[in-house]
Structure formats: C-alpha cells, structure tokens
Amino acid sequence: MIAFKLHKCGHPDTHKLFKITGSKSESNRWLILQSLFSDLVLNNLSNSDDTRYLKKALDSTDHILDIGHAGTAMRFGTALFASQAGKSVVITGSDRMKERPIGILVNALQSIGAQITYLNKEGYPPLEITGKKLKGGTVTLQANVSSQYITALCLIAPVLENGLEIELIGEVTSRPYIEMTLSILKKIGCDIQWDENFDDNVEKISIQPIKNVDKLSQTVESDWSSTGYWYTWVAFQNIGYKISLESFYNDSMQGDSKLQDIYKNFGVETSFEGNKLILTKTSDTIDQQLHFDLTEQPDQAQTIFVTCLGLGINVELTGLHTLKIKETDRIEAMKEVGSRFRESVITTTSDSIKLILPHNSKLLHDFVVDTYHDHRMALSFAPLCKFTDVQINDPMVVTKSYPYYYEHLKSINVSITEI
Known part of the structure; x- marks a missing residue:
C-alpha cells in the first residue's frame, strides 16, 4: 500500500x-437525464471517479457493469436500468459497495413493477435487473433515508407512463440534494409539485411525465x-x-x-x-x-x-x-x-x-x-x-x-x- x-x-x-471541475452531484443527475433525453448537451462534467464510472456504465453494452465505489452510479443506475424496456444487466461494485444497503430503493422500484433480483445478500448489491416499461404511480419512503434513493426515483419519473408520486414520511434528510434534483428536472420542462404539508408528518413530491426535451446545452457548476x-x-x-x-x-x-x-x-x-x-x-x-x-x-x-x-x-x-x-x-x-x-x-x-x-x-x-x-x-x-x-x-x-x-x-x- x-x-x-x-x-x-x-x-x-x-x-x-x-x-x-463540475459538481459530481449535478453531473450524475444530468447524465441520467441525458441517457433518457438525447437532446441534452452537457459541459464541465465532473472528472471524479463516480462520474466516470456512471458514464462508462451508461455507455456500456456489457451485461455485467462494475461501478466500483460509486454510490450514485449504483443507485441512479439501478432505477434507470429498471425503467428501460429490453435492458438486462447485472450491476455490481467493490467489496464495500456490496455492504452498502440498497433494499429501500429496490423495494420502491418493485412496488411500481420493476424486476430486480438480489444475487447474493438480500438488500445489497450485486443486482440482476431486467428492464421494463414502468407505469409509475405512488411510492412511499421514510423521509430520513439517503436522498440518493429519492433522487434515483425522481430522475426516472419523467419517462414513466403515469409519472410518479413519492410520499415521504417523517423528517426529510439532505433536503438540498432533493431540491437540486427537482430544480434540474424543472429545467428540462417537468411539471413538479412538492407538497410539504400533504398530511400529518408526510410530504409528497409529484412529477408528471414528459414526451421529449427541447435541445438544451447545460454547463455544470x-x-x-x-x-x-x-x-x-x-x-x-x-x-x-x-x-x-x-x-x-x-x-x-x-x-x-x-x-x-x-x-x-x-x-x-x-x-x-x-x-x-x-x-x-x-x-x-x-x-x-x-x-x-x-x-x-x-x-x-x-x-x-x-x-x-x-x-x-x-x-x-x-x-x-x-x-x-x-x-x-x-x-x-x-x-x-x-x-x-x-x-x-x-x-x-x-x-x-x-x-x-x-x-x-x-x-x-x-x-x-x-x-x-x-x-x-x-x-x-x-x-x-x-x-x-x-x-x-x-x-x-x-x-x-x-x-x-x-x-x-x-x-x-x-x-x-x-x-
């Protein structure tokens, strides 16, 4: 060593x-959206490993995708691949990545029809994903989970047939990261509502589907x-x-x-x-x-x-x-x-x-x-x-x-x- x-x-x-260089958080959100809407042009992307691993996974035609230590690539990629009809991948990572839980996100995706299987330990990577055209609907999460789970769901919402409603129970953690995600989605034309007083101790994010995105050049801060x-x-x-x-x-x-x-x-x-x-x-x-x-x-x-x-x-x-x-x-x-x-x-x-x-x-x-x-x-x-x-x-x-x-x-x- x-x-x-x-x-x-x-x-x-x-x-x-x-x-x-560009924000890793912003870059990885934009890359997921670029994979869904090809008219997006991105500048000043992060040169971080996390962004490079994600971009490599998105560009790859391999069945097995190894994203190393890149947590956002694992979480965002899981949601993306699950929503792509005809896509079949195994997504894995480093030994530490295999110890990082992903069950909350997988459960949410499965609740709207995603086909995801654990290959080793229940609730943890690696995952086998068979992409399907998901209709969307309503998912419910505890609000204090990692904001990356919530963001992963938000990013695929525009291509779900019925959009997505995310009900968050309790106190929201890392709110600025969710706000960043929704701000980016609004830039591509998404209709979004965030009802912070939806019900007692519940907030609701509603994202409507969109068909396409006008050509847009985005420079990442x-x-x-x-x-x-x-x-x-x-x-x-x-x-x-x-x-x-x-x-x-x-x-x-x-x-x-x-x-x-x-x-x-x-x-x-x-x-x-x-x-x-x-x-x-x-x-x-x-x-x-x-x-x-x-x-x-x-x-x-x-x-x-x-x-x-x-x-x-x-x-x-x-x-x-x-x-x-x-x-x-x-x-x-x-x-x-x-x-x-x-x-x-x-x-x-x-x-x-x-x-x-x-x-x-x-x-x-x-x-x-x-x-x-x-x-x-x-x-x-x-x-x-x-x-x-x-x-x-x-x-x-x-x-x-x-x-x-x-x-x-x-x-x-x-x-x-x-x-």
Missing part, C-alpha cells in the same frame, strides 16, 4: 486560483463539496490569507454552498468576482464551543470536524445518521483518526459526534490518516499539514471526487513525498 506524507506547511502561498477542504485550509491561516476557486455561482442550487455561512464561524469570508469564488481569512475571533446540525449538509461533517480539531475548538455535529452507510462508517472513522491528532475526548452516537479538548490540548506525534476507502477522509484531514506532518494511507482514494487535489496542494507550497 502506498502512502503520501504531507510535510508541515508553515507558509503556504496565497492568492492562488484553482479550477474545480463546479463542485461546492470540494470547496470545503479549501475553507478548512483558509481557516487555518493568518488574517489576510486568501485563495480563489472557479467556476461558482452566488445563487447555487448545491446544498454545500451553505459553507459560506458555516465558515463565518471560523473567520472565513466568501465573496464573488463573476464566477470566481474568493475565500479570505478575516478574523481570529472564534467561539470555542460550536454546534452544527448537518442534516442538510452531512457530507461536510468531516470537513468541519477537522477544522475544529486543527483550531482547537470544541464542537458537536448532529444530523449525521446517513454517514453510517457511506464509503465507510464516517462517524467512527472521524473518531478513530481524529483521536490520533491531538489530546481530545471524542464521543459518538448513531447520528452525532462530539469533540472536547482539554485546555492547551497538545498535538500528538506521527499523525496517520487511514482512509478506509473513503475519499473524504483523505481530502478532509490533509489540511492538518498546516500544523504537523500528515501521513495519508491509500491517498489516491481522492480520485473518487477530486483527482487533482494533491497537485493543487503542491501549488501552494505543500511538500508531498510518497512513502
């Missing part, structure tokens, strides 16, 4: 400009999720430090654009010049006891946790229940790796993590980050090289979402050696 050592970087270059690592980096620097990222919009549909507000707590201000996003460290006055409910931004949990770890700030992060079924159990991974960086008490529940630091908490030596096949472990913990050498095991896991990350770090004077 290779590892990278990121050497302590006391004086990083400032005023750098980085080009972040760059990935706000990837900016989180740079927000962390800037938060660790001296007042006046700044970097710029492109291409971003002030009215983004991506939920992680909420980082603009979150990182004000860490003295980082956000501004725009055209499609350029500028992050500037403006203050060292930071509350030493923070709490964030990340129900709508769960993918930023590691980013914010590491920011607090590096700055020596007590924090409690809640709303994390979906992190248990990601590439790894992210809650426990944060606890294990975070405890290696400095003296701390880290406690967890099934949906939260709490960091408590003793007064003058000391940095520990020989800091090693195990990534557990999770790109966000490497991406989030790497900025701690501001304070000490950081060894990252299996470092190239970052290609899942941000292939050029280490090159960008090198460009601001971070020294990296392979060991």
Whole structure:
C-alpha cells in the first residue's frame, strides 16, 4: 500500500486560483437525464471517479457493469436500468459497495413493477435487473433515508407512463440534494409539485411525465463539496490569507454552498468576482464551543470536524445518521483518526459526534490518516499539514471526487513525498 506524507506547511502561498471541475452531484443527475433525453448537451462534467464510472456504465453494452465505489452510479443506475424496456444487466461494485444497503430503493422500484433480483445478500448489491416499461404511480419512503434513493426515483419519473408520486414520511434528510434534483428536472420542462404539508408528518413530491426535451446545452457548476477542504485550509491561516476557486455561482442550487455561512464561524469570508469564488481569512475571533446540525449538509461533517480539531475548538455535529452507510462508517472513522491528532475526548452516537479538548490540548506525534476507502477522509484531514506532518494511507482514494487535489496542494507550497 502506498502512502503520501504531507510535510508541515508553515507558509503556504496565497492568492492562488484553482479550477474545480463540475459538481459530481449535478453531473450524475444530468447524465441520467441525458441517457433518457438525447437532446441534452452537457459541459464541465465532473472528472471524479463516480462520474466516470456512471458514464462508462451508461455507455456500456456489457451485461455485467462494475461501478466500483460509486454510490450514485449504483443507485441512479439501478432505477434507470429498471425503467428501460429490453435492458438486462447485472450491476455490481467493490467489496464495500456490496455492504452498502440498497433494499429501500429496490423495494420502491418493485412496488411500481420493476424486476430486480438480489444475487447474493438480500438488500445489497450485486443486482440482476431486467428492464421494463414502468407505469409509475405512488411510492412511499421514510423521509430520513439517503436522498440518493429519492433522487434515483425522481430522475426516472419523467419517462414513466403515469409519472410518479413519492410520499415521504417523517423528517426529510439532505433536503438540498432533493431540491437540486427537482430544480434540474424543472429545467428540462417537468411539471413538479412538492407538497410539504400533504398530511400529518408526510410530504409528497409529484412529477408528471414528459414526451421529449427541447435541445438544451447545460454547463455544470463546479463542485461546492470540494470547496470545503479549501475553507478548512483558509481557516487555518493568518488574517489576510486568501485563495480563489472557479467556476461558482452566488445563487447555487448545491446544498454545500451553505459553507459560506458555516465558515463565518471560523473567520472565513466568501465573496464573488463573476464566477470566481474568493475565500479570505478575516478574523481570529472564534467561539470555542460550536454546534452544527448537518442534516442538510452531512457530507461536510468531516470537513468541519477537522477544522475544529486543527483550531482547537470544541464542537458537536448532529444530523449525521446517513454517514453510517457511506464509503465507510464516517462517524467512527472521524473518531478513530481524529483521536490520533491531538489530546481530545471524542464521543459518538448513531447520528452525532462530539469533540472536547482539554485546555492547551497538545498535538500528538506521527499523525496517520487511514482512509478506509473513503475519499473524504483523505481530502478532509490533509489540511492538518498546516500544523504537523500528515501521513495519508491509500491517498489516491481522492480520485473518487477530486483527482487533482494533491497537485493543487503542491501549488501552494505543500511538500508531498510518497512513502
């Protein structure tokens, strides 16, 4: 196994400009729609592994499709292939993918006529799918499931004979990701209603079918999720430090654009010049006891946790229940790796993590980050090289979402050696 050592970087270059490629979340939604409506033209697609795996699966004529670690490719692809009459595939993935549940989505699809069979363990990939012309109708889901299940259903709704009604029971998790999906569907001409007060404790999304889509060229906005690592980096620097990222919009549909507000707590201000996003460290006055409910931004949990770890700030992060079924159990991974960086008490529940630091908490030596096949472990913990050498095991896991990350770090004077 290779590892990278990121050497302590006391004086990083400032005023750098980085080009972040298209949002993985947006790209993968648009690719599914492009496979249904060929008149869509897409620009600035993500260069992430997840997007490449999905595009390869959509373009393939093979019977067996291996999507590796790509969770969106598994979930979106399952719904898509189930709705394509005459399509017969086996969709599989990495060993970890075979441990990630998909039964909720499969049950929903089967309830509207899909023909899907588990080849190994009930409720988990690999899946054998025989595509059929689905009529649609009504499906019911618990609202706190992964938003990717809900999105997978929404994306095929326009080609279902009767459209689709999705009833969500309870509190909706990751609402911005669902809003992103519906916003994209509206761009291609879908008639959508989201009744947030449909019944007691029930919300209903109704999507009407469409026959075709007018020719449309869509440029995908760059990935706000990837900016989180740079927000962390800037938060660790001296007042006046700044970097710029492109291409971003002030009215983004991506939920992680909420980082603009979150990182004000860490003295980082956000501004725009055209499609350029500028992050500037403006203050060292930071509350030493923070709490964030990340129900709508769960993918930023590691980013914010590491920011607090590096700055020596007590924090409690809640709303994390979906992190248990990601590439790894992210809650426990944060606890294990975070405890290696400095003296701390880290406690967890099934949906939260709490960091408590003793007064003058000391940095520990020989800091090693195990990534557990999770790109966000490497991406989030790497900025701690501001304070000490950081060894990252299996470092190239970052290609899942941000292939050029280490090159960008090198460009601001971070020294990296392979060991």
